[in-house]
Amino acid sequence: MIYLDNSATTKPFTEVIESFQKVSERFYGNPSSVHQFGTDAEALLRKAREQAATLLDVSPEEIIFTSGGTEGNNMAIKGIAFAHQNRGKHIITTQIEHPSVLDACKALETLGFKITYLPVNNMGCVTVEDVENAITDETILISIMHVNNELGSVQPIEEIGDIAAKYPKLFFHVDHVQGLGKVDLDFKKSKIDLCTVSGHKIHGLKGTGLLYVKRATTLFPLFHGGGQERGFRSGTENLAGAVSFVKALRLIKEAQISNKMKLKTLNDKLRNCLEAGEEVVINSPVNGAPHILNFSALGYKPEVLIHALEEKGFYISTKSACSSKDADESAILTACGFGFDRSSSALRISLTYENSIDEMITFCEAFHDVINSVLK
């Protein structure tokens, strides 16, 4: 069985599971308790926060542990909108964001916010000029993902950050869920104010993640209560989750360094081999993230191919769950200007550092077999 759906979720690293287990058993105290069980838990939480900060090159007080990417994105977008609406009610985002960003923005529209959904070019990228032109006196937030989850296109975050920085009353949020551990992002150099990451996309546990909140940034909290996480995120801290998340973060960063060109090599192999088939059009841009390859098998129903591949032991996906009138149509591919044929027949392969070149070759063979045996 070869799992090639690592953008949907990943298999937790063994070390991550071990650390979750160990912390759950040994440090069960509530970090807010003032006795030894609590202070031990609190000390470990502090250490995890410091390590996360070091790995992301930020300060510990800029780390807010969350229950995952959706919460991080909602907290950032709703949090900035509600805390700073007196300065303006305009938000800029793109047409290709994850539903947790798009739907949070749509909800804000019903509350009187104005949202600009920037288009993307046929490489799946916004242009820096479009971002700059969209900024008005009312703009309080720009929210743009780093790596697109369906296509792997990489947005010009650093350049957008330079522009955002010219407008002091504007905050810059980046959804880095798909990029973490695969495509470098320097939070400070890119002048990012808020950045979402998730545990289960980097071989950590589901239900874990963090939001980077740059010092002196105020956010309206999503939940009210005990005031944990500096008041930004009330609720008893998931200590074992946080520690295991930081472990995953360290391991994925190490894997990224020691396998520098690996994903790119695998991706190129796949791309060349799939492209050889007449029915296949590659949708992912050549300069995209190395772990994602999106392609269309024109005329084939994606679900049929997925299940046929599954029978051969390969697990890939179609588009991610997002709102589109046609069940098969990808809103992201449509936004790229690809025609209906292409946007309704897309498949996504997403890799991890543990994949091998042999797996790519056997996948390609299986794919061509399937194409030849399945009716259009």
Add this chain to the structure above:
Amino acid sequence: MKSIYLDHAATTPIHPEVINDMVPVLEETFGNPSSIHQYGRKARQILDVARDVIAKSIGANEKEIIFTSGGTEADNLALIGSAYANMDKGKHIVTTMIEHHAILHAAEFLEKQGFTITYLPVNENGRINLDELSSALTDETTTVSVMHVNNETGMVQPIKEIGELLREHQAYFHTDAVQAYGVLPIDVNKLGIDLLTASSHKINGPKGLGFLYVKDGVRIDALQYGGEQERKRRPGTENVAGIKGFQRAVELLNNTREEKVQTHQMFLDLFLKILETEGISFSINGDRDHAVSSIINISFPGTNVESLLTNFDLAGIAASSGSACTAGSVEPSHVLSAMYGDSNERTTNSIRFSFGLANNREDIEEAAMRVASIVQRVKR
């Protein structure tokens, strides 16, 4: 010296069987339940089974369970979500002065948004008065939120009576059952409950997980937006392994609740008896005829909370002055203030002891002896 954990109302140790059930899911069934392939379908099956077991534990059906990241999120979702979804019916909410901060601070937020909140008082026995609830209700009231068991005192509110009172009223009945779920049998239909909050880490499950029961037909708005998970009422990739662990914790409850409650009662009787035998003067906060046996709040006249807790901690006794969720501070308890008045000395000399999985009979005896000797020592 052995440390003795008497703070199970703050959080509980995870049960070994819970961890044992989680690990294989993490190792093998790691798929995203929204994926259409086998990895996804297997993860989905785990979710479905867990949802069913958990729903049945409160007499609900599986469509009525929304998994959340914990009690705080579920309380916020219940109170804020129902307030916004039902604004066409009114903007008045009734709750009590002794709720957890997840409710009180969510209510304060709603006040700022133009909602009117009535905070019902409690009498000295720690319970609300049904007549006061009845007269607080208006045509504008959309939600009544009363906790089932108070986290600081263990006092049980008249949930069934509140449910009956609200049967003929438009208002939804929400109860924060975080402290009750592990020790009291709950049937949402018999009790007339529309919304119910529970948390995993209070019942020997993993942290970062809870659920909100939302009765079929009850309208709530989501607090978060995104994917289609949890019927769009709580998006985000499901914490499958955690939910499997939660299921196991609930099954353990189902099988051992009565036995556990008897053990807690035995611990409690023993603890109090030793304090008495040692000649400690103390009084119990609240009315023990309406309390759970796992939580007791004791006032030690002539002492103060901070020195007691510091000395307990040095002696290896983990207890608390109330809610751990007041992020490290030892402020006068809002619950005891509501019961006895701000200036009553009970608000500054009371300690909460809560029993559970980490304890055995010897621990309780040893803890009571240590507590007695410290109280004697620090007494002014």
